[in-house]
Amino acid sequence: MDPSRNKNQILSSLEEHRKRLSEKSLIELFNNDPDRGSHFSTTFGDLWIDISKQLIDSTTIDLLADLAEASKVNQFLLDMMAGNPVNWSEQKPALHTALRASRDSKILVEGINVIPSISETFEKMEDFSQCIRSGKLLGATGAPITSVVALGIGGSNLGSLMAYKALSNFSHKDIDIRFCSSIDPVELDQTLDGLDPETTIFVITSKSFNTKETLVLMENAKKWLEYSIGIEGMSKHLVGITGSREKATNLGIEETMIFDLPDWVGGRFSLSSAAGLVLMISIGPTEFFHLLSGMKEIDHKTLSEPFESNGTLLLSLIDIWNRSFLNYPTMAVVPYSSQMSYLPAYLQQLMMESLGKNIRKERHGFGNSVGSVIWGATGTEGQHAFFQFLHQGTDVIPCEMLGFSNSYDQALQGQQNSLFANLLAQTEALALGSSTEKEDLTPDRKLEGNRPSTVILAPKLTPFILGQLIALYEHRTVVSGVIWGVNPFDQWGVESGKSIAIDIELEINEISSSETMTKRNSSSEKLLEKFKIFRNI
Ligand code: F6P
Numbered sequence: 001m002d003p004s005r006n007k008n009q010i011l012s013s014l015e016e017h018r019k020r021l022s023e024k025s026l027i028e029l030f031n032n033d034p035d036r037g038s039h040f041s042t043t044f045g046d047l048w049i050d051i052s053k054q055l056i057d058s059t060t061i062d063l064l065a066d067l068a069e070a071s072k073v074n075q076f077l078l079d080m081m082a083g084n085p086v087n088w089s090e091q092k093p094a095l096h097t098a099l100r101a102s103r104d105s106k107i108l109v110e111g112i113n114v115i116p117s118i119s120e121t122f123e124k125m126e127d128f129s130q131c132i133r134s135g136k137l138l139g140a141t142g143a144p145i146t147s148v149v150a151l152g153i154g155g156s157n158l159g160s161l162m163a164y165k166a167l168s169n170f171s172h173k174d175i176d177i178r179f180c181s182s183i184d185p186v187e188l189d190q191t192l193d194g195l196d197p198e199t200t201i202f203v204i205t206s207k208s209f210n211t212k213e214t215l216v217l218m219e220n221a222k223k224w225l226e227y228s229i230g231i232e233g234m235s236k237h238l239v240g241i242t243g244s245r246e247k248a249t250n251l252g253i254e255e256t257m258i259f260d261l262p263d264w265v266g267g268r269f270s271l272s273s274a275a276g277l278v279l280m281i282s283i284g285p286t287e288f289f290h291l292l293s294g295m296k297e298i299d300h301k302t303l304s305e306p307f308e309s310n311g312t313l314l315l316s317l318i319d320i321w322n323r324s325f326l327n328y329p330t331m332a333v334v335p336y337s338s339q340m341s342y343l344p345a346y347l348q349q350l351m352m353e354s355l356g357k358n359i360r361k362e363r364h365g366f367g368n369s370v371g372s373v374i375w376g377a378t379g380t381e382g383q384h385a386f387f388q389f390l391h392q393g394t395d396v397i398p399c400e401m402l403g404f405s406n407s408y409d410q411a412l413q414g415q416q417n418s419l420f421a422n423l424l425a426q427t428e429a430l431a432l433g434s435s436t437e438k439e440d441l442t443p444d445r446k447l448e449g450n451r452p453s454t455v456i457l458a459p460k461l462t463p464f465i466l467g468q469l470i471a472l473y474e475h476r477t478v479v480s481g482v483i484w485g486v487n488p489f490d491q492w493g494v495e496s497g498k499s500i501a502i503d504i505e506l507e508i509n510e511i512s513s514s515e516t517m518t519k520r521n522s523s524s525e526k527l528l529e530k531f532k533i534f535r536n537i
Pocket residue numbers: 153154155156205206207208209210211214267268353491494495
């Protein structure tokens with residue numbers, strides 16, 4: 001990089017470069033460089049990351065790497081991992097990486113080393129989960145606990161739900177684990193269906209212990225418990241994972257049943273904290289720590305690998321290129337694995353809650369093209385739903401495919417091979433369109449190609465590899481935030497909606513007057529009126 005070039009100059013060069021490159025198609029780029037598949041792929045930990053089917057050439061990557069350097073990405077990551085207050089709107093550290101750091105490290109927050117308290121929480125989690133896994137945790141009536149219901153929403157649900165499902169073949173076979181996040185009463189009813197209160201515990205995860213959905217779920221769970229085991233023994237069936245001990249104890253959770261969520265862990269970055277308790281109960285402490293080791297490996301590689309082989313940086317640079325230069329506002333996430341079915345939802349929160357912001361430190365030349373809409377579904381289902389649009393729709397939607405070489409069961413490898421064949425076929429057709437021998441195709445059957453995609457391929461879906469994937473997604477999100485000038489760690493947009501809902505609910509329940517609503521706007525006023533009319537039908 002030429003050190004005299006600042007961010008705006010690099011952005012102008014990138015814009016010029018985009019104009020030149022837009023004259024070339026992916027077919028031409030592949031024809032011009034027969035080894036493009038190796039030139040634009042890298043090994044990163046145990047992952048193979050292939051960005052060769054993106055609309056880029058080597059100049060694109062060089063210029064984007066300059067942009068990352070001018071944005072001081074590495075320094076930001078070092079500050080983040082050192083516990084400096086990188087969450088600038090709340091003046092807080094974002095220290096999820098400390099959770100998987102070596103137990104002999106020293107990471108200070110306000111002068112206090114956070115590692116001993118992390119170790120203490122992990123030891124408590126280990127004891128607790130071993131107790132359940134060995135059938136030794138008894139409920140109020142003396143019956144062993146065999147069912148765990150996780151209550152929580154957003155970052156207090158999606159990470160552990162996604163990972164639990166991903167690692168389902170590592171689960172303890174005799175423990176029934178279920179998740180519930182919605183305030184819609186139907187969901188808790190269905191979740192509890194067939195469970196026995198005497199053998200069920202609720203693990204309530206809420207960093208704030210202030211989230212309406214979670215508190216309502218907890219209240220309903222308590223009623224369900226009370227009905228069969230009475231108020232007395234109820235506390236044996238309630239576990240809290242929170243940054244707010246006081247609120248949790250006020251609501252009936254015993255001190256000893258609380259696992260601390262430090263203030264410096266953001267919800268969507270919290271899987272490696274006590275928020276992973278349900279996952280630890282399911283897969284056991286050994287596998288849970290393998291997951292953390294996978295994360296640690298990527299933490300390290302993200303800091304140390306040069307940009308050419310730095311998977312985190314490359315994925316983030318592609319996100320920036322597609323969104324801010326090629327102007328593609330959305331990205332489809334497509335895992336070719338049923339066990340990874342919650343990946344799109346998990347990434348939706350991680351990336352959209354972190355990067356969906358128009359407030360920026362410096363505006364630079366990105367205009368309003370910052371942060372992408374993330375959506376998607378598992379590969380085979382997606383192929384039969386939205387892939388038609390991906391291949392021939394009027395908008396170009398970049399895709400990110402995730403595949404695994406080995407099945408969890410060798411006897412089922414044939415189906416694993418089919419999954420990968422499908423993944424490869426789709427990326428090929430997206431990039432290169434209908435094959436050349438079929439050039440006589442009628443226009444409606446023709447695929448033009450030139451639609452970008454990335455492939456992440458891993459050997460097998462294990463805790464260690466899942467840990468690598470999660471850390472990769474976390475860091476990629478942070479890096480994009482740094483380059484775009486967005487604070488990846490706050491979520492003020494969501495917070496404001498929450499407080500408006502509280503006011504409206506008071507009014508629906510006729511606890512407050514309609515005056516505030518009237519002052520707000522005529523649409524909300526009318527909708528509220530209609531709601532009340534429909535309610536009486
Ligand atoms: O969706 C907004 C949000 O604040 C998330 O950031 C967070 O993960 C979720 O709500 C739940 O918050 P809490 O863990 O405090 O219940």
